[in-house]
Amino acid sequence: MTRKNPPSPELIERFAAIVGASHALRSPDDQAPYLTEWRRLYHGRTPLVLRPGSIDEVAKILSLASESDTSIVPQGGNTGLVGGQVPDESGAEILVSLARLDRIREVDAEGYTLTAEAGVTLAGVQAAADEADRLFPLSLASEGSCTIGGNISTNAGGTGVLAYGNTRDLVLGLEVVLASGEIWNGLRRLRKDNTGYDLKNLFIGAEGTLGIVTAAVLKLHPKPVGREVAIAAVESPADAVALFDRVKAAAGGAVVAFELIGRRGLEFVLAHAPGNRDPMATPHPWYVLVEIASGQSREEARTLLEAALGEAIEAGLATDAVVAESLDQAAAFWRLRHMISEVQLHEGGSVKHDIAVPIAAIPAFVEEATRAVETLIPGARTVPFGHLGDGNLHFNVSQPVGADKAAYLARWEEINAVVHAIVRDHGGSISAEHGIGRLKRDLVASVRDPVELSMMRQVKRMLDPKGILNPGRVLIHPDD
Known part of the structure; x- marks a missing residue:
């Protein structure tokens, strides 16, 4: 439930006092890097960007947010591609950047684990593992700027899924601040633990809608020779x-x-x-x-x-x-x-699709989707590429040469509908590794079983009863 009334000046001062004036960003110039997502599809507004430097400060922020019914948008490296990490245009949402939570807490080479805070970049995690003669295999084009907290919150895939799995397969334990401000310490290093529900998997891929991931125990692997x-x-x-x-x-x-x-x-x-x-x-x-x-x-x-x-x-x-x-x-x-x-930006408007189909269906999907798009928009240029080995393709569609960019992008949903219909025909997914965010939120109900959708909404209602965590992303709030 996205709230459109910005926090009062008094409330803003209370939030700012938690992190200190130098880490409570108010000026447009200071806020600018946090408010536009990488593809420039979303440009948000916020009264305040908070940069907490400890888990305790994150907990205090969420405790106050729960008390005051204030919407919070968590952000990692701001490399997401579906608009889930930037505030909306209302100016009512406070952005919380996890960038200062950037410590490697522990490397256990013998146990093949590494414990990192959410703001450590993926490249930083890789380097820490390498120094211990181990491998952290998650690899993305944005690894120099994306953060491990964001990777976990979006269940990032990358180029090593074929051999090592998604981010979900590389996480043993989590530390999470809940919407209430409570801290769940689930930083377990065990490979086997069947003591009740595996709660960490609720937060992996939840895009900050159920809690804010502040640290994780990650699986390491032997370095290839x-x-x-x-x-x-x-x-x-x-x-x-x-x-x-x-x-x-x-x-x-x-x-x-x-x-x-x-x-x-x-x-x-x-x-x-x-x-x-x-x-x-x-x-x-x-x-x-x-x-x-x-x-x-x-x-x-x-x-x-x-x-x-x-x-x-x-x-x-x-x-x-x-x-x-x-x-x-x-x-x-x-x-x-x-x-x-990256280079598709130079070819004008590009409509993106992050889809997955069974590997055997890839040839038919590429042929059918290309034909459908070219029929819909003559001259449209399809750019299929990606992780064939795990069935995940990025089926992007660049505008016809010389077309008006704005007019072309206005047909985004129309192009999506054509491509996603073919994905569904092949038993595929409309979001393989980029998440849902705002971009695909309204499509979830059309691709999820009603019982599954009901369970997702019940989980959201239980963990975030006031709907303050990343509202309007992944799911419409259960009470809307």
Whole structure:
């Protein structure tokens, strides 16, 4: 239930006193970095940005918010893509940034765990694990700025899901401040614990609507001894799926990533991101990026990868392949993949879809969705890419060349409806890894079973009875 009456001046002073004047941001210039999401679809207003420096301060903020019926929007690194982390336009919501909660509390190398506060960047968690000769495998294009609290709150996926799972699979325990201001200390390091309900999973992927995650115990993994990366050219998504099956059969659990890249997406990167090169001498309609890791040696990883790709070329599943000859070249291959989302900004309006379908359905989905979009808007340019190995594609649609951007983006919901109908036909999901936020909130009821939706609303009502936590995100408040 989004409240449109801003907090009174007296109440604002009470909130500000919790964190101190220097961490209670009021001026438009100081607030600006917190109020616009990365894709610039949402521009919010707030009377106050609070930057608590301790768990106790977060608890005091929520206790006062509960007492005063004030809406709170939690924010991590502000890299979310569905508008869940910025306040709305009413000016009634107070934003709470977790950026100052940035300590690595503990690294237990022997137990393969790391305890980090919510404001630690993903890159910071990765570095702390690396220093202990361990691996934290979550990897995203925004890892230098996104925070672990945000990753947990959105159940981020990334490029390592195939081998290591989503963020949910990498969390052992949580510390959470509830809407009442109570602190739940669930920072358990146990791999096995069947004592009642697994409450942490309520908060993972809840996007700050049930509580504010302030710290987490994360699972670490052994560092691979050798990693090899290659790009292979294929004629179609169907060939890419067949190639994935062959690579998995040859390398099994050693396959860390298997990413689909269309030619149009690659051309966007080459046109708008200086310093990148076409990986092959001649263009191809589709590519896959493959990464294989070995716990034994780089030679083993390379042997597995070269053998699988060689067999695929002989079988006609791939037309060409290039294995990276150095770490720099491997990074360059990955940069081609990671830049696709960013460079679409230079091609005008882009309507995004973060979908998942069964892997076997990917070729049919790409064909049907492309045809439907091009029929709806002649000249629209589809840019499918993403995590083929786990069924998650980013099916983005760039405006026709020379079209009016505003007029094109005004058809966002129309394009969504066409694409999501095909997703549903294939038993898929309209949100694979980016979350719901504000962007997809009104679609939830159309894709969730009524009983499931009722249970979600009951959980929200129980943990946040006043609807103060990130109101209007994920679900419409149960009492609306």
